[in-house]
Amino acid sequence: MTTPQIIKQGAEAKLYIGKYNEKRCLVKERFVKTYRLTEIDKTLTKARIKAEQKTTKRCENAGILVPKVYNVDFNERKVYMEYFDKAMTVKEFIVQVQKEKKLEELDMLMKRIGEVIGKFHANNIIHGDLTTSNMLINPKENDYDLIMIDFGLSSFSTSHEDKGVDLYVLERALLSTHSDLPDLFNSILKHYKDINPSTETIRKFEEVRARGRKRTMIG
Amino acid sequence: MTIAIGFEGSANKIGIGIIRDGDVLANVRETYVTPPGCGFLPKETAAHHRKQILGILKEALRVANIEPKEINVVCYTKGPGMAPPLLTVAIVARTVAQIWNKPILGVNHCIGHIEMGRLITGAKNPTVLYVSGGNTQVIAYSNKKYRIFGETIDIAVGNCLDRFARIIKISNDPSPGYNIEQLAKKGTKYIPLPYTVKGMDISFSGILSAIEKKVLPDRGNKNRRKPLPVEEEAHHEDLCYSLQETIFAMLVEITERAMAHCGSNEVLIVGGVGCNERLQEMMGLMCKERGSKLFATDEKFCIDNGVMIAHAGWEMFRSGTRMKWEDATITQRFRTDDVQVTWNVADE
């Protein structure tokens, strides 16, 4: 076997092109992390592969665009999934739009992101790692699809606190990553509320945020 | 040539440092150590600093072998931290600045850690893990600020360690974290604990309450709470080991998440918890897997000190920042990303 060409090293996995049933696909391998205890590493890896598989199903049922999962292999720590070879991350897309000075593109994108996250939460799916690296833009003629990926930290929960934290994580990631576009999150939130109008979720989100601001930082 | 003196006292360390264009001339520090089972309280900590500060100042000037007139700028910690000790130190800094007739600069404590870490290690534009008693942040520089990519959503990692140390009543000398590290080295059995990362954010409060239950099974009933038998010493060691392994794995994981997201290949660990050798070892292994580089410092510079305030102040002063007297105040809350970076960090 030749060593596969790694196309990306993500936040926790290595991704390369492989084959499943003779079909070209993406292999996401959660390789052994030698820095952590074997017990911790095994438990986390297994839970995250499971989450990836389950959440993919739930998203499909909710009509959210995600890569199809063809197979998972717990022993080899691999998920075999659909590969979007023309896709770029939303992070890359935003940087490109800024360079080309086509900022009007962002309104449409924020609407789509807000709506898809609203759909997640309306269906009690917590993404767990909402960043612009975990959303893909898949181009099609004169348009694109927004595809959500990376469900290793995802879960199923009806808790408003969990949904609030999910939004908080996204806000933090947007403010730090796209610091020159400070309005992205508000625009997302506006459209999010159209799909998930729960005031309780928003209240929890604001509570989590206030906790952070109030925290004294001694030492 | 610019000489800066820095006064730090935002928590239980009181330190004064003197730096000349990156050369550390003096780094003098005292720690307020409380008895086992007790944390440091604002009033007592301030009293400790008041008692120590003038002796430390004399010693720093002696070690640096300079006259006050050679100093170009007086720097002090403006925040974040505990108000009474911050105030004690700010008053002394303001007084000497007046007596010596020097400009004064209030410095963000977190920025002090980062700039000191960069100076000592030579890291250029790293992903920074800032871990201390009051802070847990994953930081990277962009667009004239140190941006916070990940952060604790409840308590700080050092706070979690300190509180656990108090529960099992281990010594605070030289620091609770150091003694947990020593006990952990003898631990052998991994006791499962909750593991909570949320994207690049992190949470410790669930772990603390879970481990608390493993120490005192009858916690609810104070009367039945008796001292632990000697043979349970081993249990403590296992708990320290499991606690460290779990929370450090979480910290390494969120650091790696930020690196992947930012496309960074350097890590710098700063803050008091950063001198833990096991944390450094784990971070080193992660970096090796990614083909990245780890930068860390030892206790001299990791733990709160005056030089870091002097050096960050030096950077600010050299890049033209000046502070009006009426602004030379303190603030308990002062976020890392509140500071506009005026000096050169990375080529953009």
Ligand SMILES: Nc1ncnc2c1ncn2[C@@H]1O[C@H](COP(=O)(O)OP(=O)(O)O)[C@@H](O)[C@H]1O
């Ligand atoms: N199905 C896919 N098609 C195309 N690119 C993908 C796909 N899944 C992931 N990627 C790319 O690989 C990167 C890492 O994948 P991800 O699932 O987020 O792994 P990690 O958990 O390690 O972050 C993504 O940010 C994206 O650029």
Ligand SMILES: [Mg+2]
């Ligand atoms: Mg990812």
